Amino acid sequence: MATLLHLDASAELVDSRSRAITRAFATAFAAAPGNTVVHRDLHADPLPHLPHPELHWAAPLRSGGAPDPAAEALQERLIAELLDADALVVDFPLYNYSLPSALKAWIDHVHVPGRTAPSAVSEAPLAGRPAVVVTTRGGDYGPGAPNAGRDHATPVLELVLGEEMGMDVATVAAGLTLAGRDPARAERARRGEREYAEAVRRARDLGARLGRTLGARE
Incomplete structure (x- = not known):
């Protein structure tokens, strides 16, 4: 048996492509016998901004005033x-070339040096665990495109979850999700549909493989 933590951050609650891709992953993961999915909707049930600077650090590394106990308890639940x-x-989804603020609030709560990130007083407890990050982009961010290099969200997730917290990060991306809104760009819209279909397929395959592999370890 294995447990998946499934986070959604899209503001679109009905027709979100990023949500559809993570849903395909989670459904495939849960198909393995005994596997469970814990779902947290960061947009529909948003977290507060981190209210105290000392919550950025594990307790042994803090040097300022004490955080509010309720805020600390919430952080402990999320971790x-x-x-x-x-x-x-x-x-x-890529919002203004960056992360949705709802997801940034979650990152600020769970990325804690001395607790979830390596430091002099702690090893990385999440080292090697798989993390799949799913991003959708309204335009074209591929090599040679005008927006190439302007995705300032995906590198943050890969850095924080991967390099900082030690997780094994895989990225699934789909672009041109807004191309269908412009009738003059039919070919770009068709390309966007192909990218989306491929992202769903890849997410489903990843979910099924990880569900079987992790479930068999328990």
């Missing part, structure tokens, strides 16, 4: 939710 999961999948 425990992540540590209890065998895998993570998270969606994020």
Whole structure:
């Protein structure tokens, strides 16, 4: 048996492509016998901004005033939710070339040097655990495109979850999701549909493979 933590951050609650891709992943993961999915909707049930600077650090590394106990308790619940999961999948549309603020608030709560990130007083408890980050982009961000290099969200997730927290990060991306709104760009819209279909297929395959592999370990 294995547990997946499934995070959604899209503001679109009905027709979101990023949500559809993570849903395909989670459904395939849960198909393995005994596997479970814990779902947190970061947009519909938003987290507060981190209210105290000392919450950026594990307790042994703090040097300022004490955080509010309720804020600390929330952070502990979020960290425990992540540590209890065998895998993570998270969606994020590219908003203004960056992360949705709802997802940034979650990152600020769970990325804690001395607790979830390596430091002199702690090893990385999440080292090697799979994390699948799903991003959708309204335009074309591929090599040679005008927006190439302007995705300032995906590198943040790959850095924080991968390099900082030690997780094994895989990225699933679909572009041109807004091309269908312009009738003059039919070919770009068709390309966007192909990218979306491929992203769903890849997410489903990843979810099924990880679900079987992680479930068999328990």
